[in-house]
Amino acid sequence: MRRVHACLKTEVTGGAQPRLVSILRDNSWWLRAVHAPKICGIIGMECKVPSYFRDIYVWIPDERWGRVSMPTCPHCLSNQVVGPHGWRDNHFGRRITGLDTHYFVISRRYICHGCEGAAAALKMAKEKAAAAKAMAAAAAAAAHAMADGSENEVSRTFLLQSLYADVHS
Numbered sequence: 001m002r003r004v005h006a007c008l009k010t011e012v013t014g015g016a017q018p019r020l021v022s023i024l025r026d027n028s029w030w031l032r033a034v035h036a037p038k039i040c041g042i043i044g045m046e047c048k049v050p051s052y053f054r055d056i057y058v059w060i061p062d063e064r065w066g067r068v069s070m071p072t073c074p075h076c077l078s079n080q081v082v083g084p085h086g087w088r089d090n091h092f093g094r095r096i097t098g099l100d101t102h103y104f105v106i107s108r109r110y111i112c113h114g115c116e117g118a119a120a121a122l123k124m125a126k127e128k129a130a131a132a133k134a135m136a137a138a139a140a141a142a143a144h145a146m147a148d149g150s151e152n153e154v155s156r157t158f159l160l161q162s163l164y165a166d167v168h169s
Contacts, residue, residue, distance in 0.1 A: 003043040004031065004056060005092040005106055012063055012108075024058050031056040055103040056093065073112035085111035 010016045019042050023031065031039055033053040040047035047053075061069040062084065070079040086109050093104040 001056070001092040001104060001106075003045050004039070005087070007043045008058065008060075008106060009087050009108075012060065021063070025064075029058045029060075029064055031058065054101075057096075057103060057105045059105055059107040071110050073115055075115045076112060078112075078114070081114040082110050082112050085109040 004020070007016070007020050011018045011021045020031075020039070023035070023039065023042070027035075033050070033055050036050045036053035037047045039053075061071060070082045072079045073082055088107075088109065093106040096103050096105055
């Protein structure tokens with residue numbers, strides 16, 4: 001699985017001649033276990049016991065049918081700004097278990113660039129609001145300390161430094 005995954009990753013991004021992708025196109029995007037000796041030759045692996053190999057289904061809709069079949073974003077319900085976002089690195093494929101056999105599915109990740117931009121803007125707004133709230137709390141604490149007459153040099157210096165940094169940034 002690891003070698004098939006690595007080979008697919010390289011071929012789909014244009015880093016190698018698409019030998020495995022051409023087999024996928026000819027077989028409805030399946031790598032069948034019966035073709036294990038040929039596939040092992042392509043990925044540079046020995047095929048000692050072909051019965052150990054399982055079928056692999058490759059789900060890369062934009063490569064198979066073109067840009068029009070890009071997955072829809074579940075948040076904004078559009079696929080207009082969805083694009084590839086790399087490959088999984090914590091596993092190489094999902095195991096699908098049937099009643100009498102199993103196979104694997106390999107895919108890549110996709111991201112909605114529209115929602116990504118909106119999420120980044122929201123995060124920035126939250127950070128600014130948190131900073132403003134912290135500044136207001138610090139100013140209130142300093143005012144309370146001055147009213148009590150218990151002001152000390154360290155708290156005033158800290159407050160002035162943070163006000164100066166905020167004004168000049």
